[in-house]
Each structure stands twice: as C-alpha cells, then as structure tokens.
Amino acid sequence: MSHVFPRHSKLNPPTAVSGEGCYLIDASGKRYFDSGDAAVSCLGHSDVEVTKAIKAQLDKLAFAHTGFFTSEPAEELADLLVANAPEGIERVYFVSGGSEATEAAIKLARQYHVEKGEPQRRHLIARKQSYHGNTIGALSAGGNEWRRQQFAPLLIEVSHISPCYEYVLRGEAESAEAYGLRAAQELEDEILRLGPDTVMAFMAEPVVGATLGAVPAVEGYFKRIREICDQYGVLLILDEVMCGMGRTGYLFACEADGVSPDILCIAKGLGAGYQPIGAMLCSGEIYDTIANGTGFFQHGHTYIGHPVATAAGLAVVRALLDRGLMSRVTTMGEKLRSALVSAFGQHPNIGDIRGRGLFIGLEIVANRETKAPFDPSLGIAGKMKKAAFAEGLVCYPMSGTRDGKNGDHVLLAPPFIMTEEQIPDIVEPLRKALSKVL
Structure with missing residues (x-):
C-alpha cells in the first residue's frame, strides 16, 4: 500500500x-x-549539461536563506533573464513554481500602489477561462470554473472579462482586428464600472494554456490592452508560466504580441523539470517605488532563490539561448x-x-x-x-x-x-x- x-x-x-x-x-x-x-x-x-550544473552546485552550496545571503547562480540567472526580457523589466524574484509566481505578482501590484500613495487601488481584473495557479490568490485570479467551484467561498474578489477566443467568440462577419478591439474593450468597460482609480492590475496569459488549449490572442489585442492599462494607471501582469521560456518560439511569449508587461510570471520551462523553480519579473519603476519607500516587499517563502534551483534554471536558459x-x-x-x-x-x-x-x-x-x-x-x-x-x-x-x-x-x-x-x-x-x- x-x-x-x-x-x-x-x-x-x-x-x-x-x-x-x-x-x-x-x-x-x-x-x-x-x-x-x-x-x-x-x-x-x-540533459547532461543541466544535471551536471545541478551536481556541481550541490557540491558547492545546497541552501542559503535569502534573508541573509544571495547566491552566485541566482545573481547570474537574474542577469541573464533581464538581459533577454521585454523592455522595462529590470528585477527578478525567484520562487518555487507558477502559483507562487502569480501570487507574488498580485501582492506586488497591491503593495506598489500602496507605496505610491494609492491605497484605494485594490481591484484585480483577469479573464474567464484562464488559469493562474492553485493557491487561493492565484485560483481567485483564474477563470477555470471547475477548479474554482468548491473553493468559491474562500476566494478573493476578482473581476473576469471574456477571453480573446477567436474560434468561438469572433463574429462571422467580423474581422480579426475588429474582434480583438471588441474583446479588449471589455477591459476598459470593467475598469470604468469598478472605478478607474480603484483598479490595481489586469492579469492574462499571452497564450492561454490548460483551460482553453493553446489559444493565442488575435493581432492587436494585447497592444490595445497595454494602451488601456497605461491610460488608467493599471499594471499589466502577463502570466507566462506555461507559454513562456521558448514554448511559443520566443523566450518570452509576449514578444509575439509586441508588448511589454509591468510584471511577468514564468515557471515550468524555466527549470525544465530538473528543479522546481519559477520567477516573477517586474519593471524597474515598480522595484524603485518599493526600494525608495519601505524597501521591503512584504512577501517571501523559505526556498525563494534556492541555489540549486537557480543553478538548474541558469543551465536551462543558457541551453535555450545557446543551442x-x-x-x-x-x-x-x-x-x-x-x-x-x-x-x-x-x-x-x-x-x-x-x-x-x-x-x-x-x-x-x-x-x-x-x-x-x-x-x-x-x-x-x-x-x-x-x-x-x-x-x-x-x-x-x-x-x-x-x-x-x-x-x-x-x-x-x-x-x-x-x-x-x-x-x-x-x-x-x-x-x-x-x-x-x-
């Protein structure tokens, strides 16, 4: 048994x-x-190179708590990710998986607005038929009704607009461009309904994975989403936990849509299964707001920035880029x-x-x-x-x-x-x- x-x-x-x-x-x-x-x-x-990197790191250092130390592989992996990240992304916060990454993103979005002197910004908007993880915050953001159903009484308040799901939601006489603009308009409508100065962030997958089955947005959709977020001071969080790290042919999936997020979440392909690792990346502007304020992101887990996990991630990203x-x-x-x-x-x-x-x-x-x-x-x-x-x-x-x-x-x-x-x-x-x- x-x-x-x-x-x-x-x-x-x-x-x-x-x-x-x-x-x-x-x-x-x-x-x-x-x-x-x-x-x-x-x-x-x-993969011999990845397993070799893990073994070598174990021989040097297995663990050092980030409350006291940083580590060489964490620093090198952060440098490599930022060097190849979308414009404006300057900092990397390592976690142990996708749910931790999206949970951290939600909390960072809230703390950013608080430290900017906008504590009234508390609303998160996401999309129906999305999936952002299984922790309570991540599950609340996700729009996977089957996963949410029995835990509904525990979930936090999140608004959900329609996904950009061309196969089902685009009208027969509607062009792809017109459909994309119509789908994106739901975000502005929801921001106005909630109150423009009360919305902190919008979260979406560039290519929706588990819940919809590899659905990319139509051309122009995310550019309009970016414009709406900028207009109303709303942070754009892109969840690339499943579609990122080369899966779509781009190291970061949002490259195909021509947009840069304020916060970006990765996992899965970052460690390629060799170690549990994920990361939340954020803009320099968000980091500087925290750094010049309290200086302390009120979040954390024991294994963030784990030396062996980041050594594996470093070997994986190098393989993705160099091969x-x-x-x-x-x-x-x-x-x-x-x-x-x-x-x-x-x-x-x-x-x-x-x-x-x-x-x-x-x-x-x-x-x-x-x-x-x-x-x-x-x-x-x-x-x-x-x-x-x-x-x-x-x-x-x-x-x-x-x-x-x-x-x-x-x-x-x-x-x-x-x-x-x-x-x-x-x-x-x-x-x-x-x-x-x-």
Missing part, C-alpha cells in the same frame, strides 16, 4: 523509473512520448501542426487546431459545422487522456473548454528537442485514441 497522497485516489498510475530524451519509461519498460507534462520538460529528460532552440521550436511547431492538420484537419470531431510554436491545442466538438461541444457527461477529455496514455502518449486533455463545463480539448507541449521523425509518436497515438473514444 502506498502512503503517497495521489492526485486521484481511484487511479493507480505506473511508476516512472527513468527518462530518455522525449520519452518517459515506467517500471515495466514501457516507453511514453512526453507531450503533455504541463509544458515542463522543454529539454527532455536526460538555437527558439528557431527550432518555430520550425518543429510548423511541422507538427502541419502533420496534425493533415491527420485531423477534416475530422468531423476536430473543430480547431491552434497555437504557437510547440504549444498546440485541438478542440474536440460534436459537430464541426456548428462547433457544438459534446455533452459533458460523456467525459471526452478524461477518456482521451486514458486512451492516449495506453497508446504510449502523455498529453494534456481538459474538459470545460467553453465555459468551465462544456467543451473538450487536447493540449500538446512536446520537448523542444523532438525530431521530425518523432512526429508520428504524437499523431498516431492521438489518432487511435480519438477513434477509440468516439
């Missing part, structure tokens, strides 16, 4: 014993192509998407194939013409996950795509090191799983 508290007590998962490139291997020797570990393993499972992996993600993303379109583009139950780079979603529908989703009681996403896993594919199906209850999609996020020859290791198991489930 296991004494581990599992994610699901009615499931009995196999034991993973090793990893080799894009594959995970269980105790029976079965191999699984890893295309769905929540977009974490961007370098695969056996030409950004261009590889773009090229392989195009090839994988082309193969998916060839296999499923005319499938009667695949309504949309979307994404950027090696971050791709397939939306499953009951009727391709009307875009009607399957009845949620059928549990399509759960069955897809189980069927694909049986075929040797780890992918990330989710239900509730449309509104938290209706709709199903499959999210694909393979390692950046995958080859063109491995594309069938994704497409064929998906084809068999879809056939079996439907």
